[in-house]
Amino acid sequence: xxxxxxxxxxxxxxxxxxxxxxxxxxxxxxxxxxxxxxxxxxxxxxxxxxxxxxxxxxxxxxxxxxxxxxxxxxxxxxxxxxxxxxxxxxxxxxxxxxxxxxxxxxxxxxxxxxxxxxxxxxxxxxxxxxxxxxxxxxxxxxxxxxxxxxxxxxxxxxxxxxxxxxxxxxxxxxxxxxxxxxxxxxxxxxxxxxxxxxxxxxxxxxxxxxxxxxxxxxxxxxxxxxxxxxxxxxxxxxxxxxxxxxxx
Amino acid sequence: xxxxxxxxxxxxxxxxxxxxxxxxxxxxxxxxxxxxxxxxxxxxxxxxxxxxxxxxxxxxxxxxxxxxxxxxxxxxxxxxxxxxxxxxxxxxxxxxxxxxxxxxxxxxxxxxxxxxxxxxxxxxxxxxxxxxxxxxxxxxxxxxxxxxxxxxxxxxxxxxxxxxxxxxxxxxxxxxxxxxxxxxxxxxxxxxxxxxxxxxxxxxxxxxxxxxxxx
Numbered sequence: 001x002x003x004x005x006x007x008x009x010x011x012x013x014x015x016x017x018x019x020x021x022x023x024x025x026x027x028x029x030x031x032x033x034x035x036x037x038x039x040x041x042x043x044x045x046x047x048x049x050x051x052x053x054x055x056x057x058x059x060x061x062x063x064x065x066x067x068x069x070x071x072x073x074x075x076x077x078x079x080x081x082x083x084x085x086x087x088x089x090x091x092x093x094x095x096x097x098x099x100x101x102x103x104x105x106x107x108x109x110x111x112x113x114x115x116x117x118x119x120x121x122x123x124x125x126x127x128x129x130x131x132x133x134x135x136x137x138x139x140x141x142x143x144x145x146x147x148x149x150x151x152x153x154x155x156x157x158x159x160x161x162x163x164x165x166x167x168x169x170x171x172x173x174x175x176x177x178x179x180x181x182x183x184x185x186x187x188x189x190x191x192x193x194x195x196x197x198x199x200x201x202x203x204x205x206x207x208x209x210x211x212x213x214x215x216x217x218x219x220x221x222x223x224x225x226x227x228x229x230x231x232x233x234x235x236x237x238x239x240x241x242x243x244x245x246x247x248x
Numbered sequence: 249x250x251x252x253x254x255x256x257x258x259x260x261x262x263x264x265x266x267x268x269x270x271x272x273x274x275x276x277x278x279x280x281x282x283x284x285x286x287x288x289x290x291x292x293x294x295x296x297x298x299x300x301x302x303x304x305x306x307x308x309x310x311x312x313x314x315x316x317x318x319x320x321x322x323x324x325x326x327x328x329x330x331x332x333x334x335x336x337x338x339x340x341x342x343x344x345x346x347x348x349x350x351x352x353x354x355x356x357x358x359x360x361x362x363x364x365x366x367x368x369x370x371x372x373x374x375x376x377x378x379x380x381x382x383x384x385x386x387x388x389x390x391x392x393x394x395x396x397x398x399x400x401x402x403x404x405x406x407x408x409x410x411x412x413x414x415x416x417x418x419x420x421x422x423x424x425x426x427x428x429x430x431x432x433x434x435x436x437x438x439x440x441x442x443x444x445x446x447x448x449x450x451x452x453x454x455x456x457x458x459x460x461x462x463x
Contacts, residue, residue, distance in 0.1 A: 005313075006317065011318050011319055014316050015316075015322075018326060025330065030337060033338065033340070036342070037337070037340045040341070043344075063411075069344075164355075166285070167285055168283075168406070168436055169436060205419065219436070220433070220437050
């Protein structure tokens, strides 16, 4: 039996059947796996927030090690004592503030609406940490992260992640040697919210100067680094009024 | 190889050397340049392409007699995209960490010209078993080059392999760095991959003169 595959009717039918079959397969796969994917994403956020606070399982070898997923929910509730949402001048408590999508809030702020800005307040070794989510643009796609500040506006830790930065170059923003450099830097410069710049050629590759509001850039990843600089300063702009109230 | 007839075995072995998709057919160069700055990324990409090309070739081969020739390219794209999305979703649900490593590759797999090239050139005209072997062979040939390039770029560019420092510490000046050696920053940018691939092509052709085209 020779099938005439050149007829237009056949072509249209084939396309229709193929779309239906593929659509069904993908819909089943997506809805069947969704709960598990959502749970993984929630655990990941908790891991990242804890990581920014310095709650992690890092060793001397220089790799990033999170609290394992089977313990992260419990550890998160131990360390994070309060979660708040800032809407204009109003501050309310919300135990699920950490799930707020920062991307939406930033675009709302850009359109002149009042964004709902989450802050996760954690306590570790008697110190209070204010963990703030960030969201910005790298070279290829989105970058995001968390920054943990104390009352003196000194960075206690950061976590960065990205959707599609180049492996070996921009993707190294989530490498420990890059993120560790931020710890101890102040976001203030003579009473001004200066943020932290990812700077090339600041002659400080070991990052010993903690007063310069700069960390050493990644070679070959200028645009991703600039994205980090912009992300930090954009976020601080949104949170400035709140930070002013906690600053000592 | 007793397991495969000589003809079948060649489907796997040819693309590894004399008919390599990257160095001879010059396909899949784009991803070879983009992701070979690190050895780990090269290995992950190689495995992903082995999976997608192996299965994709079988699917296309099974459908080869009913695919309307007018829309065969679109059909091929749908098959690749579906496979990649399913793999991505399953990994997100069951191996979340791995899926994050792979995220950047998903788009690159869909655009990999080797896959479309093998669908067009082989799977549309051959049975599923032979198509499967051809897919695995070509993906392996692609992977081998990716790993060679990744090895040299990570070693010379960052002084590490799979992220472990193998040449000493460049900042504390230990190991090889104590002698004044420096990492070559040029190796981590994409043009370096083109040069490494070029050297591989040169070595391969000077060893086997039959590969040199006449013109």
